[in-house]
Amino acid sequence: MNARPETLHRRLEWPSPEAATCEIRCGRGELSAIADRLAAAGLVAEGRLLLVCDPGAEAAIAEVERSLGEAGLGWRRIDVPAGESNKVQASVDRIVAEAIEWGIGRDTPLVAVGGGCVGDLAAFAASVLLRGVPLVLVPTTLMAMVDASIGGKTAINHRLADGSLGRNLVGSFHPARLVLGDPRSLATLPPREFRAGLAECVKHAMLDGEESLAFLEAHAGSLAALAGTPAEGDDGGLDRLLARSIAVKSRIVAEDPLERGSRRHLNLGHTYAHAIESLPQVPWRHGEAVSLGLVAAAAASVEAGWLDPAAPPRVAAMLDRLGLPTAWPGEAADGSRLRSLMRLDKKRSRGRLALVLLRGWGRPEVLADPPEAVVAAGWRAIGIRC
Numbered sequence: 088m089n090a091r092p093e094t095l096h097r098r099l100e101w102p103s104p105e106a107a108t109c110e111i112r113c114g115r116g117e118l119s120a121i122a123d124r125l126a127a128a129g130l131v132a133e134g135r136l137l138l139v140c141d142p143g144a145e146a147a148i149a150e151v152e153r154s155l156g157e158a159g160l161g162w163r164r165i166d167v168p169a170g171e172s173n174k175v176q177a178s179v180d181r182i183v184a185e186a187i188e189w190g191i192g193r194d195t196p197l198v199a200v201g202g203g204c205v206g207d208l209a210a211f212a213a214s215v216l217l218r219g220v221p222l223v224l225v226p227t228t229l230m231a232m233v234d235a236s237i238g239g240k241t242a243i244n245h246r247l248a249d250g251s252l253g254r255n256l257v258g259s260f261h262p263a264r265l266v267l268g269d270p271r272s273l274a275t276l277p278p279r280e281f282r283a284g285l286a287e288c289v290k291h292a293m294l295d296g297e298e299s300l301a302f303l304e305a306h307a308g309s310l311a312a313l314a315g316t317p318a319e320g321d322d323g324g325l326d327r328l329l330a331r332s333i334a335v336k337s338r339i340v341a342e343d344p345l346e347r348g349s350r351r352h353l354n355l356g357h358t359y360a361h362a363i364e365s366l367p368q369v370p371w372r373h374g375e376a377v378s379l380g381l382v383a384a385a386a387a388s389v390e391a392g393w394l395d396p397a398a399p400p401r402v403a404a405m406l407d408r409l410g411l412p413t414a415w416p417g418e419a420a421d422g423s424r425l426r427s428l429m430r431l432d433k434k435r436s437r438g439r440l441a442l443v444l445l446r447g448w449g450r451p452e453v454l455a456d457p458p459e460a461v462v463a464a465g466w467r468a469i470g471i472r473c
């Protein structure tokens with residue numbers, strides 16, 4: 088009788104996404120230097136690249152194209168207008184089809200110019216094209232500069248059976264090799280979009296500590312005044328705010344790139360914000376919902392006995408000075424609906440609700456299965472009874 092063949096058993100070690108190096112630069116003049124930056128990062132071997140652009144960021148795109156042209160680089164440009172309904176598989180298919188028809192190679196970088204929508208979409212396309220091509224992000228909104236472009240998360244939305252759009256349900260980790268931001272590109276940003284980005288900066292300051300909060304408080308007036316009218320030469324604290332905020336997000340991501348632990352702290356305020364955003368016909372920008380969520384999280388932290396009662400009014404006063412909402416306007420929303428939407432949040436850990444709360448400025452911690460009273464205190468703080 089033949090002996091049973093031995094079962095093959097091999098273990099392959101794969102390089103982890105944590106090993107990828109991402110260079111982040113943010114400063115005035117970075118966009119006009121993009122060709123040099125690409126060369127320094129070793130991304131011009133082919134002499135050409137794929138540009139995926141949000142046409143809403145036309146001035147920034149023109150600056151990028153000027154730099155590429157002067158350096159003699161070639162490119163193929165694909166425009167995808169911003170908007171959650173464009174951050175979908177059909178847009179990925181279009182990018183992939185054009186890229187392949189153009190003859191993209193494994194070393195051809197995909198450079199995305201625009202806000203977080205086009206950044207997330209282009210990054211996802213870069214992660215699947217030929218099993219991954221080098222990604223360069225040129226964020227042109229405040230939200231994308233301090234948040235979406237840092238951390239390697241790519242995403243598209245998925246149309247659910249009931250016709251609604253499931254946000255960020257499909258995606259991958261594909262860190263950009265290079266992120267280039269230029270505060271000058273924010274000059275054309277609609278004021279509301281600028282303010283929405285400031286909400287994430289407040290979140291980063293709360294996660295960082297007293298000094299960061301004091302910086303924001305000292306500059307809240309001048310930063311709010313920048314919305315729609317950023318002045319050349321007098322940055323009102325914007326450049327330093329960008330540097331601080333990018334440093335906080337980068338530090339937290341570097342500690343836990345794949346979101347297995349401490350990176351979850353970046354969800355401060357977001358469990359409330361996601362529930363608010365899930366309400367149909369609620370016209371909040373993500374940053375505006377985050378603003379409400381931050382006030383709620385601060386109040387919930389007080390109810391948990393973790394934070395000083397003076398903290399929520401301090402957060403609310405700062406957000407208010409930055410022109411962000413801190414209470415539900417007009418007719419109160421359905422509190423019980425918001426509570427159930429909150430329980431659907433995809434960031435629940437092992438099926439349980441988990442809230443990121445603060446034990447002090449710069450001291451976030453996850454509270455799993457928060458008591459009802461803690462959750463309700465957050466909603467109450469923004470004017471919602473449940």
Ligand SMILES: NC(=O)c1ccc[n+]([C@@H]2O[C@H](COP(=O)([O-])OP(=O)(O)OC[C@H]3O[C@@H](n4cnc5c(N)ncnc54)[C@H](O)[C@@H]3O)[C@@H](O)[C@H]2O)c1
Binds near residue numbers: 147242275276
């Ligand atoms: N990957 C991540 O880690 C991460 C983190 C946060 C947010 N996001 C995603 O980011 C998206 C939101 O990004 P956003 O807030 O940048 O919004 P956005 O990309 O929708 O841009 C907002 C608006 O600003 C316009 N715009 C962009 N740059 C401009 C400029 N320089 N001048 C004038 N107009 C300009 C756009 O055309 C759009 O109308 C969401 O889809 C969210 O899911 C991703």
